[in-house]
Amino acid sequence: MADTRTITDQLKIDTYFVDGDTRIITLKNPKTNIERSDITSLEAFMHSTNIIVGDKMGSTFGKITKVTSVSKTRIDLDLNS
């Protein structure tokens, strides 16, 4: 079997709720050119719709605290070929 190289990217959006709860939304294959404005407008949408709720009796959305884009390259070398 030949060498394989697998790249997986993940976007992690950390959110905070007024009851102190935190949630992470994880998405695969993020864009490489995500801007601050993309995140602030998503945050505004989450505020106006209260689309994601916290733990304690539907606690209100607070804010997006962190956005991290992580790219992982996995290399499998076939040492027998």
Add this chain to the structure above:
Amino acid sequence: MADRVDIKLKATDPTGANTNTTISYVNPKASNSDMKTFAQRLNALTRNTYKESDKIETTNLDFAPDSHQQTPTLTLSATSMSKATVLAQTAQGNGLTYSFNQSLADITYDGDGQLFAYCSNKSGWFGAAVSVDSENKKLMFFAAFPTGSWENVFTAPVTIKVCSTATDHYKAAEVEFTITA
């Protein structure tokens, strides 16, 4: 309303393979269109191509109240009698007034509530009473009248309702008896 709602965001990745993401802790009160918009906006941060989103609802059945009340059997041995038959009972009199007290029907009831009866069309009722003999489970009819006017005890048809009260174990029930013209 569901206790918990998740959105399943279905997309295809840059290689064309399916990639599904579950978005949890969605507000159950959010509209379907807001949920769809949110899924699309999250997908817009990725290099995936949006396909569709499903709403997945979970309801915790342990929050639902138990329906523990059984439906009782409440029936009558007869459900109607003509006025003539009702008044054909031998009346007891003292020369001035007559009265009769007769059972219209036997009541079958397997619950633990109270039984009672009433006339549900008051306009036909005059000078007579209906009641339940709870011990013997009979629907009783009583009337008293001055001699010579027993025909006017009531105007048929008369609808009598026999009812049982609701308890912890049994639901309320009712059944009708009609005195026909």
